[in-house]
Amino acid sequence: xxxxxxxxxxxxxxxxxxxxxxxxxxxxxxxxxxxxxxxxxxxxxxxxxxxxxxxxxxxxxxxxxxxxxxxxxxxxxxxxxxxxxxxxxxxxxxxxxxxxxxxxxxxxxxxxxxxxxxxxxxxxxxxxxxxxxxxxxxxxxxxxxxxxxxxxxxxxxxxxxxx
Amino acid sequence: xxxxxxxxxxxxxxxxxxxxxxxxxxxxxxxxxxxxxxxxxxxxxxxxxxxxxxxxxxxxxxxxxxxxxxxxxxxxxxxxxxxxxxxxxxxxxxxxxxxxxxxxxxxxxxxxxxxxxxxxxxxxx
Numbered sequence: 364x365x366x367x368x369x370x371x372x373x374x375x376x377x378x379x380x381x382x383x384x385x386x387x388x389x390x391x392x393x394x395x396x397x398x399x400x401x402x403x404x405x406x407x408x409x410x411x412x413x414x415x416x417x418x419x420x421x422x423x424x425x426x427x428x429x430x431x432x433x434x435x436x437x438x439x440x441x442x443x444x445x446x447x448x449x450x451x452x453x454x455x456x457x458x459x460x461x462x463x464x465x466x467x468x469x470x471x472x473x474x475x476x477x478x479x480x481x482x483x484x485x486x487x488x489x490x491x492x493x494x495x496x497x498x499x500x501x502x503x504x505x506x507x508x509x510x511x512x513x514x515x516x517x518x519x520x521x522x523x524x525x526x
Numbered sequence: 527x528x529x530x531x532x533x534x535x536x537x538x539x540x541x542x543x544x545x546x547x548x549x550x551x552x553x554x555x556x557x558x559x560x561x562x563x564x565x566x567x568x569x570x571x572x573x574x575x576x577x578x579x580x581x582x583x584x585x586x587x588x589x590x591x592x593x594x595x596x597x598x599x600x601x602x603x604x605x606x607x608x609x610x611x612x613x614x615x616x617x618x619x620x621x622x623x624x625x626x627x628x629x630x631x632x633x634x635x636x637x638x639x640x641x642x643x644x645x646x647x648x649x650x651x
Binding site (some may be wrong): 475 | 533536542564565567568573575576577578579583585586589591
């Protein structure tokens, strides 16, 4: 396991996951840095080949879970820096997404973000959060369905506020 | 709503189930296309172009290169540096005359020499 190679290949995905998860760019950068420092410090303990990404994201996942617990409140989730906007240029959609993600159960949100932004497959997500592949599949479907439904509601609400 | 099919569609867009399994069932299900569209909309909305700042990337790379041993080495070097700076400060203080001032004060307080006193006679009545 080469930490420099791991950083080069995955730091953007880790950062984006942390950014969506925390909604705070500064926090996301700090947690990303801490994730890779831990990779270096504890790399000697890692000996399972081929599961580096799951191991890396499990560190990020634990750090962000600790951060969320410390905050003792539901974190907001949004692209907060206008210099780095979301892929979507629709501000209303971004606002809607913010609300949707905040409304999802924490573990469902994690599964969704690990899949969509981390790029992890189901087995890797299961390893990261500690569960089964079947549970991940089910949770992911639930998260997407809820997001779809909430998104429709939130878009309507945001459009109503604008009028 | 066909939950089983919806779940299969969700897994399909992740490449976790073979296409033929899902598509055959989806074709027979009128809502499948709308479901698929909704799933893909959620996916598109979640994507972001955000990147960590170059400063953070550089700092993280630097931190990643450091091992605990090197961190200890840096800490040791810092301690030596602080000790050297302290010595240097004391040296500069000495050079700037701290003891000289002290010596001058001592000389000022010292009584004049006896032969100097003898040159002056004081008459007493």
